[in-house]
Amino acid sequence: MRKAAVFVAGAVAAVTALAVPSAGAATHQAGLHFGALQFDGPGADLPRTNAKLNAEYVDLHNNSRSAVRLTGYTVKTASGFLYTFRSFTLGAGKTVRLHNGQGTDTAAHVYRKKNNYWFNNSSGSVNLLTPRGAKKDSCSWRANGRGWTSCH
Structure with missing residues (x-):
């Protein structure tokens, strides 16, 4: 009987450990959020070309079941560079x-x-700021030898 109780307790602990993600495990955010961010495109920054400029990007993901109208949303860096979406709708799951x-x-x-x-x-x-200026999401990075980070 004692062996059975120890076995059951061990099995419960094992199942619990599998069911609960570790504190460091990344989870996929719900709703509208940043995804991948390429902060340092491949190769040297100079000479500056359009291809190298376009190698810097950030993905914005809509992980919901409804389209989100992004018109007026702003993506703004800590140094003040920004982009404001004009008329744009991001589909569900896009x-x-x-x-x-x-x-x-x-x-x-x-x-x-x-x-x-x-x-x-x-x-x-x-x-990521809403049209009214409220912060919807944020992402930060440090040089990591890859030039990109995952924001979620």
Whole structure:
């Protein structure tokens, strides 16, 4: 009987450990949030080209069952660089990649249309602000040898 009680207690502990994610485990955020962020594109920053500018990007993901109208939402870095969405709706379960340089906006890619880098290669942060200025999400990074981070 004692062996059975010890076995059951051990089994319960094992199942509990499997069911509860560790404190360091990443979870996928619900609703509208940042995803991947490429803060330092591959290769040297100079000479500056549109391809290198567009290699800096941040993904915005709508992990909900409804489309979200992004018109008026702003993506703003700690150093003050920003992008404000014009007329744009992000479908349910969809991701839009916000590139830094020039390009033609589509449902999956939008462009800041600037000729300067906007993410600091060593560290920084970016915020997603609602049209009324409330912070919806944020992401920060430090140089990591890869040049990108996952924001969720």
